Amino acid sequence: MRRLVLGLCISFLATASYAQERLTDISAPTSPASALLGVQPQSVLSPKSYGALETALYSNFINSAGETVLPNDFGLEFTPYWASDHSLTIEEYLYPQDVWKGQIVRNSSFSMASTQNFRLGDSTATSGLGFGYRTTLYFGNKKDREVVTQFRQQIAKNQKVQARIGAEANQLVFQPEIQGRTDFLNAIRPVIAKALQDVYEEDSTQLVEEQVNTILADSSSLPTYDSDNLDAFLDAFMNMVDQNLVDADRKLNAQAVFDNFKGYIKNRQGFSVDVAYGVFLNFPASNFKSAVAPRHSFWVTPSYRFKDELSRLKVMGVFRFETYNTGYYKEYFPSSQVFEHNIDYGIAVSGEFDRFSLQLEAVGRSSNSLVPAGTDNTGNQLFRKDSRSDFQAIGTFVYRLNDRLALTYSLGDSFEPIFNAENTLVSLVSLNFGFGGPTRQDLSE
Amino acid sequence: MRKTYRYKDLEFPVADDEDVQFTVEFVSDGNMVQTVVNTPGDNDPEIDGEGTKLLGKGADLRGTQTICFSDAANPVPNEDHIRINFKINDKLLVEHSNEKSEEERPYIVLAIKFPTV
Numbered sequence: 157m158r159r160l161v162l163g164l165c166i167s168f169l170a171t172a173s174y175a176q177e178r179l180t181d182i183s184a185p186t187s188p189a190s191a192l193l194g195v196q197p198q199s200v201l202s203p204k205s206y207g208a209l210e211t212a213l214y215s216n217f218i219n220s221a222g223e224t225v226l227p228n229d230f231g232l233e234f235t236p237y238w239a240s241d242h243s244l245t246i247e248e249y250l251y252p253q254d255v256w257k258g259q260i261v262r263n264s265s266f267s268m269a270s271t272q273n274f275r276l277g278d279s280t281a282t283s284g285l286g287f288g289y290r291t292t293l294y295f296g297n298k299k300d301r302e303v304v305t306q307f308r309q310q311i312a313k314n315q316k317v318q319a320r321i322g323a324e325a326n327q328l329v330f331q332p333e334i335q336g337r338t339d340f341l342n343a344i345r346p347v348i349a350k351a352l353q354d355v356y357e358e359d360s361t362q363l364v365e366e367q368v369n370t371i372l373a374d375s376s377s378l379p380t381y382d383s384d385n386l387d388a389f390l391d392a393f394m395n396m397v398d399q400n401l402v403d404a405d406r407k408l409n410a411q412a413v414f415d416n417f418k419g420y421i422k423n424r425q426g427f428s429v430d431v432a433y434g435v436f437l438n439f440p441a442s443n444f445k446s447a448v449a450p451r452h453s454f455w456v457t458p459s460y461r462f463k464d465e466l467s468r469l470k471v472m473g474v475f476r477f478e479t480y481n482t483g484y485y486k487e488y489f490p491s492s493q494v495f496e497h498n499i500d501y502g503i504a505v506s507g508e509f510d511r512f513s514l515q516l517e518a519v520g521r522s523s524n525s526l527v528p529a530g531t532d533n534t535g536n537q538l539f540r541k542d543s544r545s546d547f548q549a550i551g552t553f554v555y556r557l558n559d560r561l562a563l564t565y566s567l568g569d570s571f572e573p574i575f576n577a578e579n580t581l582v583s584l585v586s587l588n589f590g591f592g593g594p595t596r597q598d599l600s601e
Numbered sequence: 602m603r604k605t606y607r608y609k610d611l612e613f614p615v616a617d618d619e620d621v622q623f624t625v626e627f628v629s630d631g632n633m634v635q636t637v638v639n640t641p642g643d644n645d646p647e648i649d650g651e652g653t654k655l656l657g658k659g660a661d662l663r664g665t666q667t668i669c670f671s672d673a674a675n676p677v678p679n680e681d682h683i684r685i686n687f688k689i690n691d692k693l694l695v696e697h698s699n700e701k702s703e704e705e706r707p708y709i710v711l712a713i714k715f716p717t718v
Binding site: 204235238241242243244245246249262308311312314315316318319320322323324326327330387390391394395398410411414417418421422 | 602603605607626627628629630631632633634635636637638639645647649650651665666668669670671672673674676677678679680681682684706708710712
């Protein structure tokens with residue numbers, strides 16, 4: 157009989173790990189190593205160069221006596237491709253021609269996590285080490301092309317206008333007839349008008365005049381025109397131009413257009429597939445000879461992000477294959493019920509809104525093991541196939557209190573956990589302080 | 602407030618009849634840059650992204666300093682730096698580099714003089 161588990165916990169996501177299952181996210185983990193180990197390190201190191209990677213490994217795995225140690229609560233992500241420059245244009249970055257080099261290699265990240273607090277069934281704390289790999293394939297569509305082209309054209313136009321104004325402004329201040337702010341503004345006004353006319357192909361003189369007035373609207377608050385320190389004046393002037401150069405259609409200034417493009421690149425509409433693999437090593441006897449790999453996991457997560465008014469919606473599928481070392485679990489978790497192979501398959505729909513997000517997921521699980529079942533007449537080993545199917549349906553609501561603080565509530569029926577098989581009903585509140593597990597953004601930024 | 606990176610008092614000696622070619626070359630990934638070089642006359646050379654443009658003969662660029670103004674941006678989440686090489690006649694004049702955490706939409710201003718060789 158299933159028992160209701162009502163857990164109301166304020167979960168600081170940097171807590172030490174225990175040998176118990178967490179709620180299984182349908183999406184492939186950003187850090188397969190941490191996910192398999194079941195840890196949420198307080199900080200995940202993301203070295204951006206090979207030198208930084210060496211430093212991170214050396215400083216964490218070598219103690220002050222020069223001995224090799226396994227750090228506790230440690231997480232590391234490394235994306236080799238981005239450790240060096242490739243002079244990619246924005247076009248090459250957004251639309252790679254080669255799937256292997258342009259997508260699989262570029263997006264490949266390797267993760268490592270370790271803990272000294274992986275608890276066996278008898279609560280003995282042991283060392284655990286996880287390794288993971290992840291990559292993403294993205295397949296854009298026509299609408300993505302249109303959106304990207306629109307952003308790029310708008311940014312290029314804004315930049316061209318500002319570059320023309322900036323080139324002239326920085327030259328004007330050296331001309332002897334420019335003696336002060338009024339002289340400067342009178343001289344730069346026709347430059348701005350011409351730049352707007354040429355770049356935005358605006359024929360209406362009146363409209364251009366209005367735009368120039370908008371750009372120069374705050375000129376009275378510019379700093380003093382000090383011929384001994386013109387940089388401050390020019391910096392303030394160019395920032396005024398940047399702030400007031402507004403897209404006539406959408407009323408967005410240059411910074412807003414750039415920010416929107418940056419946001420779009422992180423969540424491009426279209427089809428993508430995340431592929432990840434992770435392996436977990438445990439050292440039950442606290443020495444290397446006792447190393448055993450209790451679990452391997454392989455994820456394939458296809459997802460589709462919608463366009464236009466549905467752009468906040470994302471649909472994900474999941475295929476996850478896991479193998480468990482049943483001998484290990486029998487020895488160290490005798491009360492657990494572990495199958496040798498698990499296959500998870502399912503779907504999730506998520507929506508992201510300004511302050512909250514919602515995800516509904518339904519995942520099926522098929523588990524099986526080959527169990528020794530004696531011998532036949534000629535002495536050959538016989539096996540029996542034990543199998544079980546299970547189902548998980550969970551809804552998760554996340555409310556962002558601020559940039560670093562989010563309240564999460566999950567409700568649903570989970571898979572039967574390995575260690576407390578009857579506890580399946582989930583009602584869990586957690587408060588995430590934003591320094592928990594790695595996110596996709598941690599990897600990319 | 603956007604940060605401006607200024608490279609002042611740059612010099613590149615050229616002969617009177619020598620062509621002056623100005624090049625913008627991306628080093629880091631995913632840069633978006635528009636560059637205008639304020640040369641004597643009305644047709645200031647403009648470079649959309651990377652590329653090379655003729656500024657004129659050495660004799661045309663004497664006297665006042667030439668201002669090269671770039672409006673740069675980098676929206677790529679995987680990239681931490683903005684690195685751009687500015688060259689004249691294939692020789693490196695300025696290697697600009699800034700961390701995006703400092704400024705992801707920098708203005709870059711080069712003030713160049715072209716004295717005689």
